[in-house]
Amino acid sequence: MPEDGSPDLWRPVTALVLASGSITRRLLLESVGLSPVCDPADIDERSLEAVSPASAPPDLALRLAEAKASAIAQRRLDGVVIGADQVLALDGEVFHKPAGSDEAAAHLARLAGRTHHLHSAVAIAEGGRIVDRFVETARLTMRALDAEAIAAYVALAGPARVTSSVGAYQIEGLGIHLFSHIEGDHSTILGLPLLPLLSRMRQRGWLRF
Incomplete structure (x- = not known):
């Protein structure tokens, strides 16, 4: 039950565990x-990626989500563990978080005027094993941006924000200005596809309605 004493939607007596530090x-x-x-x-995400470098981006996202769920499920045997990860790909090439503002600007220059994909994967573990997994994909088309526009965005967003995501943007903030068209559920873009996740929880009897 939540700290304020209100009824919780979660039905099981076991905990719902998020294998992530993502706020x-x-x-x-x-x-x-x-x-x-x-x-x-x-987990060492780059090592997992190196195991099969030719993997399709959606498969890589699933493998990372499973690794997270499995790692925590081993010490949370009485809980339901949710592992999630997201992979950004442009023409099949996987992007990683930029190391600094200059690299963030370089990422944006490559994405500008083009459509990239965000593959958001979820793995669910119960009793120490993976019981379900899925991936949802969003398509995002960025506006054509010149160097001046990119520099202005990077400066306004600040180093902390442009280096905290693989695309150097947060769609829920200033990043929305970068785009001309978006196809996909908002929660998928944020890294946790809620509709399919809640549907699976409901099928397993974990939600009160």
Whole structure:
């Protein structure tokens, strides 16, 4: 039950565990009446990616989500563990978080005027094993941006924000100005596809309605 004493949507007596330190993912779950315990998984994402460098971006996202869920599920055997990860790909090439403002600007220059994909994967573990997994994809088309516009965005957003996501933007903030067209659910873009996740929870009897 939430700290304010109000009824919780979560039906099981076991905890709902989010294998992530992402504030955005936690807030998404809380916004729909769920109160997850956050237990971030410590995995080496680049090593996992190197195991099969030719993997399609959606498959890579699933593998990362599964690794996170599995890592936490081993010590949370009595909980339901949600692992999630997101991969940004442009023409099949996977992007990683920029190391600084200059690299963020370079990312934006490559994405400008083109359509890229955000593959958001979720893995669900119960009793120490993966019981479900899925991936949802959003298509985002960025406006044509010249160097001056990119520099202005990077300066306004600030180093902390442009280096905190692989695309160097947060769609829920200043990043929305960068785009001309978006196809996909908002929660998928934020990294935790809520509609398919809630549907699966409901099918398993984990939600009160």
